[in-house]
Amino acid sequence: MDMYVSMLATISAMDPSANIYIDDRLGRLIQIAIAFALVLLVWILRKKITNFFVKVVCRFLKQENNSRLQSELVVLYTPLQWLVVFIALHLSVSYILPITIQAYLASIPWGVGYLLLIGWGSANFVDVLSKRDWNTVGHMNKTLLHMTFKVVKYLIWALIIVMILDQFGFNINGLIAGLGLGGLAVALAxxxxxxxxxxxxxxxxxxxxxxxxxxxxxxxxxxxxxxxxxxxxxxxxxxxxxxxxxxxxxxxxxxxxxKRDKRKLLFYVNLTYSTSKEQVQNIVTKIKEYLVSSPDIDTNSVIVGFEVMNSSSLDIKVECSVLYNDGKKFLAVREKINYAIMDIVKEEGGDFAFPSQSVYIESMPK
CATH class of the missing domain: 2.30.30.60 (SH3 type barrels.)
Structure with a gap:
């Protein structure tokens, strides 16, 4: 640019009548330089400008200490940064550039850019709201809320598209009428x-x-x-x-x-055949007493009894309902019951059986 200015100065010295032309060209160059510098400056400072704007909004809403709201507004940062740069570009083209260049660029549909950026930011914010943990509503109301947010998001983009078509001069009423005529075909498809x-x-x-x-x-x-x-x-x-x-x-x-309010627990305690009748009775009684006294068990559901004599074990049936539907809590309760039964069997001098076979040899080979 310095070379260009020095060249104009040389021409001015040679021909004084060219001063008006040179002043006009210099003025245009300065306008272009200012416009370019403004856009470049805003581009460099776009993050700081956006952060300042968000802080002002939070302060205006008296939510400057609301960390959740500020974290949710992060999704607006990128659209806002582009919006700030786009505004600077629009102002530069419309008011700072020379009139001849403004006339040349007058056909740019600036409204389309604004609509797209607004739609982008709005859709992002709706996404954030849909992902909130809505503790004040029921589960199905949460589902309905998520569906509502999706509908709102679709409506936002539908409205943006309609407004963009209007910017380009499309007849919206005619378009809607055309969709109505093709509605039957669309429905069938x-x-x-x-x-x-x-x-x-x-x-x-x-x-x-x-x-x-x-x-x-x-x-x-x-x-x-x-x-x-x-x-x-x-x-x-x-x-x-x-x-x-x-x-x-x-x-x-x-x-x-x-939807279960409780989970059924059914298993067998297998004792060895060396366990006496009195030991089995005591083990059954103590297991039943433990389950009935447990706050994690539905008292009315407790069933404990010596059910069957299997080929290698004496089987005690244990059946009850755990008052938890959550898998982790259910496993924790079952673990406590298992430990308690191990202690009861040990206290009574019993032993746990396992699948086995007894081999009897009548005589040893000679």
Missing amino acids: AQDAVNNVFGCVVVILDKPFEIGDWIQTPDVEGIVEEISFRSTRVRTFQNALVSLPNSTIASSIITNWS
């Missing part, structure tokens, strides 16, 4: 999609399961991770993710293991 949506409505209203439930169908067993308009995603116990069409799952037999 999208029967499966419509069935899946109705299946989703059935799942939400009938509430056979919720997100986080352990379910079993004829096709899959696992934990429900997501319920969308098209499908329900289930994480199997082999850590595979299975997507079931809602139309299929709505008409399937579903076993919801998470």
Whole structure:
């Protein structure tokens, strides 16, 4: 640029009548340089500008100490940074650049850029809200909330697309009328999609399961991770993710293991045949007393008895219901019961049997 300015100065010295032309060119160069510098400066400071804007908003909402809100607003940082740069570019082109260049760039659809950036930020924020832990609502209400957030996200982008089409001069009313005329063809071609949506409505209203439930169908067993308009995603116990069409799952037999208020526990205590009758009776009595006194066991469900004499053991049946549905808590209770039974058998002088065979030799070979 220095060479360009020195060249203009030389021309001015040679021909004084060129001063007006030179001043005009210098003015344009300065305007272009200012516009470029403004955009470059905003680009360099975009993160600081965005952080300042977010802090001002939090202070205005009196949420400057709300760490959760500030962490959620992080998803807006990238769209906001691009929005700040886009505003600087728009201002530079519209007000700082020379009029001739402004006229040349007047056809740029700036509104489209603003709409896309606003839609991007809004959709991101809706995603963050959908991932919140809504502790104040029930599980099925959480599912309904997630579905509502998805609908809002789709509506945001649909509105953005309609407004962009309007920016380009499309007749929105005519477009909607055209969609109405083609609605029958679309409906016929999208029967499966419509069935899946109705299946989703059935799942939400009938509430056979919720997100986080352990379910079993004829096709899959696992934990429900997501319920969308098209499908329900289930994480199997082999850590595979299975997507079931809602139309299929709505008409399937579903076993919801998470709806149990208790879990049944059934096993056998196998004692050796060297255990006496009195020892067996005492062991049965003490196991029953332990289970009845346990706060983790449904008292009315306790069944303990000497059931059968097997080929290699005396079998005591132990049956009860644990007052927990959670797998970890259930295992912890079962572990406590096992330790207690080991202590009881040891106290009574009994011993645990294991599958065995006795070989009797009538005579030794000579």
